[in-house]
Amino acid sequence: MSYARTKVWVWFKGGLDGGEWRSGFYATDNAEHEEAVTLQHGDFKDCVVPTWRISDKEPTDLKKGPAIPTDAKWKFSG
Numbered sequence: 349m350s351y352a353r354t355k356v357w358v359w360f361k362g363g364l365d366g367g368e369w370r371s372g373f374y375a376t377d378n379a380e381h382e383e384a385v386t387l388q389h390g391d392f393k394d395c396v397v398p399t400w401r402i403s404d405k406e407p408t409d410l411k412k413g414p415a416i417p418t419d420a421k422w423k424f425s426g
Contacts, residue, residue, distance in 0.1 A: 349404070351375040351385050356402040358387060359413050361422070369407045381424050396424035 356375040361367045375385040384396050398421055400414055 349399075351377050351404075353388075354404055356385075356387075356404050357407060358397070359401045359403075361413070365411060367411070367413050369403065369410045371406070373402075375402055375404075378424075384424055397422070398424070 354375050355371075356373050357369045357371050358373050359367060359369055372389055372391075374388045376388070378384045378386045378396050381396055383399050385399055385402060386394060386396050387402075388394050400417060400420065401422070403414070
């Protein structure tokens with residue numbers, strides 16, 4: 349999928365509940381990293397994350413994470 353300032357949900361790991369999906373982010377294709385997007389949000393610094401951490405649809409269960417690849421990289425820059 350191509351992302352051109354698309355509203356997305358982002359998976360954050362950790363915390364007391366083990367992780368959660370958060371809304372309010374925008375994703376744009378990243379030219380440097382294949383299978384990555386640049387995330388933007390007014391309350392956070394821009395960063396580059398792998399596409400497996402985002403969803404362009406609201407997840408049905410905000411506490412159920414995505415399929416995390418073996419040896420997954422969580423962030424490329426930021």
